[in-house]
Amino acid sequence: MSRVVKLAVIPGDGIGPEVIAEAEKVLDAAAAGSGIRFEKSRFSLGAGRFLDTGDTLTADDLEAIKAHDAILLGAVGGVPGDPRLKNANIERGMLLKLRFELDHYVNLRPSKLYPGVPGPLAAPGDIDFVVVREGTEGPYVGNGGSIRTGTPHEVANETSVNTAFGVERVVRYAFDLAERRRKKLTLVHKTNVLVHAGGIWKRLVDEVALEHPDVTVDYVHVDAATIYLVTNPSRFDVIVTDNLFGDILTDLAGAVTGGIGLAASGNINPDGAFPSMFEPVHGSAPDIAGQQKADPTAAILSVSLLLDHLGLQDEARRVTTAVEEDLAARGSDAGATRTTTQIGDAIVARLQA
Amino acid sequence: MSRVVKLAVIPGDGIGPEVIAEAEKVLDAAAAGSGIRFEKSRFSLGAGRFLDTGDTLTADDLEAIKAHDAILLGAVGGVPGDPRLKNANIERGMLLKLRFELDHYVNLRPSKLYPGVPGPLAAPGDIDFVVVREGTEGPYVGNGGSIRTGTPHEVANETSVNTAFGVERVVRYAFDLAERRRKKLTLVHKTNVLVHAGGIWKRLVDEVALEHPDVTVDYVHVDAATIYLVTNPSRFDVIVTDNLFGDILTDLAGAVTGGIGLAASGNINPDGAFPSMFEPVHGSAPDIAGQQKADPTAAILSVSLLLDHLGLQDEARRVTTAVEEDLAARGSDAGATRTTTQIGDAIVARLQA
Ligand SMILES: CC(C)[C@H](C(=O)O)[C@@H](O)C(=O)O
Ligand SMILES: CC(C)[C@H](C(=O)O)[C@@H](O)C(=O)O
Numbered sequence: 001m002s003r004v005v006k007l008a009v010i011p012g013d014g015i016g017p018e019v020i021a022e023a024e025k026v027l028d029a030a031a032a033g034s035g036i037r038f039e040k041s042r043f044s045l046g047a048g049r050f051l052d053t054g055d056t057l058t059a060d061d062l063e064a065i066k067a068h069d070a071i072l073l074g075a076v077g078g079v080p081g082d083p084r085l086k087n088a089n090i091e092r093g094m095l096l097k098l099r100f101e102l103d104h105y106v107n108l109r110p111s112k113l114y115p116g117v118p119g120p121l122a123a124p125g126d127i128d129f130v131v132v133r134e135g136t137e138g139p140y141v142g143n144g145g146s147i148r149t150g151t152p153h154e155v156a157n158e159t160s161v162n163t164a165f166g167v168e169r170v171v172r173y174a175f176d177l178a179e180r181r182r183k184k185l186t187l188v189h190k191t192n193v194l195v196h197a198g199g200i201w202k203r204l205v206d207e208v209a210l211e212h213p214d215v216t217v218d219y220v221h222v223d224a225a226t227i228y229l230v231t232n233p234s235r236f237d238v239i240v241t242d243n244l245f246g247d248i249l250t251d252l253a254g255a256v257t258g259g260i261g262l263a264a265s266g267n268i269n270p271d272g273a274f275p276s277m278f279e280p281v282h283g284s285a286p287d288i289a290g291q292q293k294a295d296p297t298a299a300i301l302s303v304s305l306l307l308d309h310l311g312l313q314d315e316a317r318r319v320t321t322a323v324e325e326d327l328a329a330r331g332s333d334a335g336a337t338r339t340t341t342q343i344g345d346a347i348v349a350r351l352q353a
Numbered sequence: 354m355s356r357v358v359k360l361a362v363i364p365g366d367g368i369g370p371e372v373i374a375e376a377e378k379v380l381d382a383a384a385a386g387s388g389i390r391f392e393k394s395r396f397s398l399g400a401g402r403f404l405d406t407g408d409t410l411t412a413d414d415l416e417a418i419k420a421h422d423a424i425l426l427g428a429v430g431g432v433p434g435d436p437r438l439k440n441a442n443i444e445r446g447m448l449l450k451l452r453f454e455l456d457h458y459v460n461l462r463p464s465k466l467y468p469g470v471p472g473p474l475a476a477p478g479d480i481d482f483v484v485v486r487e488g489t490e491g492p493y494v495g496n497g498g499s500i501r502t503g504t505p506h507e508v509a510n511e512t513s514v515n516t517a518f519g520v521e522r523v524v525r526y527a528f529d530l531a532e533r534r535r536k537k538l539t540l541v542h543k544t545n546v547l548v549h550a551g552g553i554w555k556r557l558v559d560e561v562a563l564e565h566p567d568v569t570v571d572y573v574h575v576d577a578a579t580i581y582l583v584t585n586p587s588r589f590d591v592i593v594t595d596n597l598f599g600d601i602l603t604d605l606a607g608a609v610t611g612g613i614g615l616a617a618s619g620n621i622n623p624d625g626a627f628p629s630m631f632e633p634v635h636g637s638a639p640d641i642a643g644q645q646k647a648d649p650t651a652a653i654l655s656v657s658l659l660l661d662h663l664g665l666q667d668e669a670r671r672v673t674t675a676v677e678e679d680l681a682a683r684g685s686d687a688g689a690t691r692t693t694t695q696i697g698d699a700i701v702a703r704l705q706a
Binding site: 151 | 442472473475492493495497501502504506507508509510512513514517546548550556579580597601604605613
């Protein structure tokens, strides 16, 4: 069997290119012998592109990217405070634009504390859950504005938009995932305050739950969820939540499982209408860019999510196992610091062993 | 000098009455000899009141409460899932109504890790910061609605409203507080996504900062702020943030400083137009109500904030010191569990020593 997968690679800014270089090596090593060939095209997008050309994401970029089967993204964002980027919102103009235009309604963010990985919690317990974050609605829609801007009478509004269509599909995805895991689903929201936005989430979780009698469902307010993440993270299996709460919870979850240097994510269009996009949760970290200091593990684990999405479950698992072994081995040589490339090479070597 | 302070006491539901009983004992002990006499009136409000009368907070309640100098609140909320409370939103109808009607635009939430207090972090460092949470705007305004409710075509919106008037006054309060502390102020928001709501906050912090050249100002996205709270909480001195982000951050902050059994808060109207309200951050915990299991420390530390607000700085400090001593002593008899009353009595005894 031979199959060609068209992969759009967006290395991005800062440490993006460094971690993506390692992720690509791992992808190639994992796919070797699988009959899959990756046909890659590289896209220069992010703060660097904006500074060079004034463009964030053009209609042509978008059309070209859409012609691919999947996307691998490093990180985007310039040096904080760079005056030339004052009016460029790379996040909204490029990253969120891709998520919205490609209808990435599932933002999949697994959190697992791998053996041997040091974290901030004194007694973390077993941490192994997945946040299914909605990716195309909520407070992220950009439905806001202000009047009398810059005056003492300014009023600035920002509207969270939640549709039954949008909430139901991501809730269904989360239930299906829970069926394949420990059969526990937690809705996180703030229904006691955001009664309308919260109400539609609660209703649809309750409705879809009827079709999944074997999945245990509970509800936790977002504020309480942050407490559980540091006092009892093992209580979670699948968390389903909106775009903003998912953003907050997954950074915290990344921190409690050893840092966002390890946190992978998939921006998924489960219908396959558009290519899904895989990226580390971390940012572009311009302060350490080009110094071979970045940990490529989050990018490499994103490759595992990519392989899984392409139906290559065995290959995905082999990548995760290689990472797991590498992480376990780090404990013993905690003193030694490896370069970005050395970590990538070590994981490739384990894959090929 | 003799002064009468009219205090409205709202014990509330669940563990509320138990912790408030101890808080009142401490208040009386701390004020003894100060020339201050507390004239207390008790208000029955919360889920219990709703179940008895069908009322949440009537216009008469509100008028009566307004006639006081300050409010001490326990906690409100019924048993989760109680069908009789299905259509009663006690949080919005009573707690948030008080905060909004009494213009509590500063929700003051100190976070301090006291010596000897166990917490979830392996290496917490020195934690001592204050969150100044806006209390009358943002996503909490209740400006939402839904159409085609309950159908597959439902759209549910929820609007965050932010005014220059509302943001500037709380930002000014936060800067004044930073001047009296370690002179560091951090704005937490999500300006890269919520560009309008975030924009007005950023602009006003930048403007007010010009009047405080000795205060170091920085900005952290809310997702990154949760990471810092578990990896480097010492970096914070004063955090200023909106109503929703403040809700989330302060529960997490409570957890990392030993649990919300210790977290106190003040809902403050700095102008003095309305009485300010002091309450523990924790909820009514109906599952342990009436069992003398609740820790009254958060309520007692709220009394310290109340005394401070009334200008009784020495008395406030004496309460904090007594609590601090009690907390330090707990370490040594960690095995022993004390009742709610025993903890209150121990703190009163230290105050009187
Ligand atoms: C960069 C930013 C727009 C983005 C988000 O808020 O989604 C990031 O924090 C993330 O979690 O991927
Ligand atoms: C009960 C709820 C409405 C409240 C809030 O969200 O403000 C609580 O979580 C708090 O932090 O005081």
